[in-house]
Amino acid sequence: MFEEILIKNIKVPESHRIVSYLRNGGYTALPEALKHSGETIIQMVKDSGLRGRGGAGFPTGLKWSFIPKDPTLQKYLCCNADEGEPGTFKDREIIEKDPHLLLEGMTIASYAIGASKAYIYIRGEFEFGAGRLEGAIQEAYDKGFLGKKILGSGFDLDIYVHRGYGAYICGEETALLESIEGYRGQPRIKPPFPALKGLYKKPTVINNVETLSCVPAIISKGPGWFSKIGPEKSPGPKLFCISGHVNRPGVYELPMGTPLRDIIYDHAGGIRGGRKVKAVIPGGVSAPMLTVKDIDIAMDFDSLAAKGSMLGSGAVVVMDDTTCIVKIAYIVNKFFSHESCGKCTPCREGTTWLTKVLKRLEYGEGREGDLELLDSLCGNIFGRTFCPLGDGAVMALRGAMKNFRDEFEYHAKNKTCMV
Numbered sequence: 477m478f479e480e481i482l483i484k485n486i487k488v489p490e491s492h493r494i495v496s497y498l499r500n501g502g503y504t505a506l507p508e509a510l511k512h513s514g515e516t517i518i519q520m521v522k523d524s525g526l527r528g529r530g531g532a533g534f535p536t537g538l539k540w541s542f543i544p545k546d547p548t549l550q551k552y553l554c555c556n557a558d559e560g561e562p563g564t565f566k567d568r569e570i571i572e573k574d575p576h577l578l579l580e581g582m583t584i585a586s587y588a589i590g591a592s593k594a595y596i597y598i599r600g601e602f603e604f605g606a607g608r609l610e611g612a613i614q615e616a617y618d619k620g621f622l623g624k625k626i627l628g629s630g631f632d633l634d635i636y637v638h639r640g641y642g643a644y645i646c647g648e649e650t651a652l653l654e655s656i657e658g659y660r661g662q663p664r665i666k667p668p669f670p671a672l673k674g675l676y677k678k679p680t681v682i683n684n685v686e687t688l689s690c691v692p693a694i695i696s697k698g699p700g701w702f703s704k705i706g707p708e709k710s711p712g713p714k715l716f717c718i719s720g721h722v723n724r725p726g727v728y729e730l731p732m733g734t735p736l737r738d739i740i741y742d743h744a745g746g747i748r749g750g751r752k753v754k755a756v757i758p759g760g761v762s763a764p765m766l767t768v769k770d771i772d773i774a775m776d777f778d779s780l781a782a783k784g785s786m787l788g789s790g791a792v793v794v795m796d797d798t799t800c801i802v803k804i805a806y807i808v809n810k811f812f813s814h815e816s817c818g819k820c821t822p823c824r825e826g827t828t829w830l831t832k833v834l835k836r837l838e839y840g841e842g843r844e845g846d847l848e849l850l851d852s853l854c855g856n857i858f859g860r861t862f863c864p865l866g867d868g869a870v871m872a873l874r875g876a877m878k879n880f881r882d883e884f885e886y887h888a889k890n891k892t893c894m895v
Contacts, residue, residue: 524699530684542671563791644815706732759788762868764875823866840891
């Protein structure tokens, strides 16, 4: 029987308050973690198999191990709570309804890497969530879970909330660091990587909200328990955001590797109006879309990568058979073009041209050779940008054109939709 660990507490009244979190077993992992060395905690997270839940799926314990061991160096932990990927709203659930779960995970992570200061970089639009976090941080200070000599140990930690200004690019880890430092949110060249030169040029770990929220359960229940949930190479629970043409959109905590068909039909209640699935975006709009023949796929990092898509943030957008894929491609690329920071030419100019061509296809003004032009533009963008934003735009469009090229051809020839 699968046991929820990420959203179990949000179902009780006043779940955001520390009294509720303590009543439901919160802040029991922290004192347990403080009994061990930081190296032991890092090894536990490695043994659990936890992979980053923000999109890339990089092994969390391995990322932590890259931080230099020199105790004289100032180190930082940054929580990426920007959550700007369209279709994604899982982190918001934790931030607004169970902020102490995140704070406990951040405190354990900071202890493990030797950080005495941590930042939560939160999306500018999440004003309510920022207030919840600030209230929870004060409660944690009042109870001795933050501040000097936490729980009588020699470990000190201060956590700060830093609000962004609604820029999608600041979800990229180095642009996030630039923004915290007071600069324009643009990605840095890597290397050096944040583990060596991150915030204020000091060693820094950057993790997603959901990733850090998994840490308390790994400590309290053991890495072996965590590693047995889901597939061997992508273990643990996963928050899936389901939206689009389904009867019960929302956030569902399920074992990693749950089949997409089960998520759509068993948990989200099937397709609205009894219609048929046409396409599914499995991991936020930058993930290449799948067709109805692919919905028996296991929702984990490796299975989706093998299919030419990606799990990303776990944001599942379901489209029924009334959907125009050309229109979806236009809307998605318009978003990416608008959110490009403008630092590099392939992304700044390329996404703008993709959007122009897609717009004329959608509005019945397509020209001969437009599809070939889209293919060419994609080739000039992919792999040539500072950060993954341009790549994400290309992957989304290539996925749409690969699986539904007939719709693009129909638009170009007949100046209207197939559906």
